[in-house]
Amino acid sequence: MAKSTKKKITKNTNGFGKFIKWFWILFASGVFLVALVFLLASWGAFGEMPTFERLENPQTNLATEILSSDGETLGKYYLDDNRTDVAYEDLPQNLVHALVATEDARYYDHAGIDARGTLRAFVFLGKKGGASTITQQLAKQLFTGQRARGWQRYTQKIKEWVIATRLERNYTKEEIVSMYMNIYDFGNNADGIRSAARIYFGKEAKDLKTEESAVLVGMLKNSSLFNPIRREEMVKSRRNTVLGQMAKYGYISEKERDSLQDLKMDINFNPESHREGLATYFRMYLQGFLKDWIDKNPKPALEGERDRWNIYLDGLKVYTTIDSRMQKNAEEAVAEHMKNLQAEFFHQNTPQRNSTAPFLELTPEEISRITERAMKNSERWRKMKAAGKSESEIRTSFTKKTEMTVFDWNSETREKDTVMTPLDSIRYYKTFLRAAMMSMEPQTGHVKAWVGGLNYKHFQYDNVIQGARQAGSTFKPFIYAAAIDQLRYSPCDSLPDSQYCIEAEKHGNPEPWCPKNSDGKYSGKMFTLKHALANSINTVTAQLIDRVGPKPVVSIVKNLGLTKEIPEVPSIALGTPDFNVYEMVGAYGTFVNQGVYVKPVMVTRIEDKNGTVLYEYVPETRDVLSKDVAYAMIDLMKGVTEGGSGTRLRHTYKKNTTVYKEIITGYPYEFTNPIAGKTGTTQNQSDGWFMGMVPNLVTGVWVGGEDRAAHFRTIVYGQGASMALPIWALYMQRNYKNKDLGVSDGAFPEPEELSINVDCTKIIEEIQQEIDTDNDLEDLDF
Known part of the structure; x- marks a missing residue:
């Protein structure tokens, strides 16, 4: 009896031992496999990975910024990226809190990969939130590009994990936050947090209020979808979600959350483009000045870099003598007087008072020569000629009515939509006095x-x-x-x-x-x-x-x-x-x-x-x-x-x-x-x-x-x-x-x-x- 019991115990022990043995073999294999996957990813098996040098100096296109003598930004030069970096110290804390509370609550506790979030994403197949940390989102923005599909999505995720851990080793948490906020595209030429703050709220990033920061953080989910210019109510709902997250994690009180959620959206849209804003004529002159300077001053480039400065990509800062306050005064003075003077000019040059309006003492032949010269100097003529159109085709296009937007002193926007021929538009603009x-x-x-x-x-x-x-x-x-x-x-x-x-x-x-x-x-x-x-x-x-x-x-x-x-x-x-x-x-x-x-x-x-x-x-x-x-x-x-x-x-x-x-x-x-x-x-x-x-x-x-x-x-x-x-x-x-x-x-x-x-x-x-x-x-x- 005792012998039989001993044999059973030995048999059970051996079975359990085998289970433990295989458990550790499988566990070690899994660890090895994960390590191998990470190692293969770091070697570039799933696609090109950034070098150490690129991790140390991630390349982003930066707009050249034009600064006034009183410290204001007059404008920027950029092609696709209207981006100007902001240091972490110049980010408001309410923005950082909103970001962490909404995008990565355990941001300060992980080293680039949130294990709990990743496990949750696997178990619930992403239905209760993804697992991307702020660092991973930065890795995607910097090095892996747009979201991939199918099997490539898994390899992309692995690459993001690897890059995220490397970023965490190379940068502080604060630097990663600032890099992420500086690189994100908020739409409407608002590349990075500084441009976003200026374009959507008309202020510097450091001056953002809590509810304004919540709007911008809410846009991080999808700036095209959550666009405050096109979908105000949807953006407001998303803003309130961010404010709720801030209250949940103790960054604001529930009372503050409730009062902020009740506020209306206060978007102050200030589009930034080369043809709008303050000192536009000066900025265009300055563009020529910078191109001349670039021709005479080669860039001390590192290996593999351009040997010429690029005003659209290199993030130069140009300090000018223009005073933004005096510039505003000047533009307002010109507009105020010229609007009134133009009204008098129109009054004196009606067809009844002047049959050759807006010209005085010219024959029809002389007026025809002026119009002909203007037509041949126009952008339409130049583009059509470059496209290989015949002169007959070009001239015909000037007599066909088309929809266009023209200048108008009496409109609040200084523009009006109309239908006229390009030839009529030439005559129309000849009637305006210049200053x-x-x-x-x-x-x-x-x-x-x-x-x-x-x-x-x-x-x-x-x-x-x-x-x-x-x-x-x-x-x-x-x-x-x-x-x-x-x-x-x-x-x-x-x-x-x-x-x-x-x-x-x-x-x-x-x-x-x-x-x-x-x-x-x-x-x-x-x-x-x-x-x-x-x-x-x-x-x-x-x-x-x-x-x-x-x-x-x-x-x-x-x-x-x-x-x-x-x-x-x-x-x-x-x-x-x-x-x-x-x-x-x-x-x-x-x-x-x-x-x-x-x-x-x-x-x-x-x-x-x-x-x-x-x-x-x-x-x-x-x-x-x-x-x-x-x-x-x-x-x-x-x-x-x-x-x-x-x-x-x-x-x-x-x-x-x-x-x-x-x-x-x-x-x-x-x-x-x-x-x-x-x-x-x-x-x-x-x-x-x-x-x-x-x-x-x-x-x-x-x-x-x-x-x-x-x-x-x-x-x-x-x-x-x-x-x-x-x-x-x-x-x-x-x-x-x-x-x-x-x-x-x-x-x-x-x-x-x-x-x-x-x-x-x-x-x-x-x-x-x-x-x-x-x-x-x-x-x-x-």
Whole structure:
């Protein structure tokens, strides 16, 4: 009996032993198999795996960021990825908490793979949630791409596990969070958390509120599906789910959850594109600047990298001189005035009032030539020609009606949908007056605002630097500067307003040159240079250039940064040469900067994505005029705003500031601070200019049609004081309201030892007795 029992016990023990043995064999085999799978995956058996170097430096496309002088992002350059990285320290904690609570509650407890989550996913076949950790999701975004199907999905998952464990060894938990939030595509060109915060909420990532962070974290599930612009209610429901997860894991209280879930969606959509946003014209100019810089500065590339910088991929940071606040003021000023001016232009150029609208005094043949030229220069013509279309086919396409979106001042969006032929659209856009404006700090050359046109999306020609138009009377200060510099005239010296002719041999024409004043009249009276410049008296300007000679004028102009070839003939005195706003502002800045020319600068520094400085600007300066001459010119041009063509900047004239008695103007600007300036109007009112200066800001404004034949019929609206000066005034009003901008409202600094007499009080009193004080001020502007 005992022997039989012993045999049974031995038999049972042997059976259990075999079970244990096979258990450990199977377990070891499983471990070995898993290890082998991981090892094969790491060797690339299931597809290419990232190298150690790539894990250390994962390659993502980064947009080049354009930064204003006050630290705001003006825009970005990118192709597909509008991405700018944000450090973990700049992520709000509510965003990190929302991410962990929703996507990976045990994130801080695992090393890349969540065993519990993986087991749950296997047991329930993914019905109770997947097993992807934040690290695995990052691995997928960086190295494995879109979700695979079938058997490849399993091999992809294995690769993600391997990469995730490697990422955990190479990076801290904080770095992995920031990398993940920086790489995710939130849709609508919102690549990465910074772009998403700016595009969906109009703020920086660090300023996101808890409910806003919950929206963005909710989008991580599927940004295309949970798109707050298209599916607001669905996104709100997803946001509330995230807030519920945050409460579940103790990141917010249940009371906070309930109050936040009750909030409405507060999406502040700010699309970022190359044709929208702030400083669009400047950004397009800057693009050309960067391409030139890249051509001259090869990239110190590592093996296998590009040897050229790429502004769309390399994440450069470009620090500019533009002040975002002043830029906004400038764009608003241009829009406010041009909308009103355009309404008046439309009123005067109806078919009933002008059968050749918007052109004046053109024959049908001349209008046809303008239209033909515009058609051949159009994007439609260029694209169709490149596609191999015949000229006949191209011309036919211009006569077929098509749906299009055109510019419209009266629409809130500045656009309207319509149906018209491309040829009609050319005529339509010819009716719009154009504008350009640039503002610069004269002491440094830093350009603070740049407005190249009305709307970059519809008017892509940049009139700040591409456009060059006749300067008109804004050229006259250069004549006066040469006379004061070469002949030692003072603002108080007098010349007669009488007909003055320059001999034919001096002018290079068969006939003598005898310029007239704009009204065709000559008073015969003596006027100080200050009064003559203030009221653009052509006869006095002609006498000055005859006495000083055209050559010294051209020499000074060249030193002032005006690069265009200028003929050395007396007629340039009336502003016949063409210049752009960019160069004119730089030239006028010399007067304010005590005779020192500083070339306008827009970029101060360029850095790579790691903060290494690649470029720093070096100021380009030169002495052009003495301090005395420069101050005398400022004093001369102060007369323009005190008693001349720019007096509408003041609400009243005071007797002690001008040769005129006190007169109420009715204009709303009411500036009381010292302002130097010059208006300019060209023949037939085709161009209106105003150059305005205070001690630390010089601003130039031009307004005119794309074609010189599109202009106002009379000088009432067609003069510089009506077309351009109001933009300067509106811009400066906005600047002065913001005291943080530091725009000066004080006096221009006077040299310690001023050798040129600028106190014309006694002479003004003598002339005052001879002048008819009933002159109409509207007749004074040219």
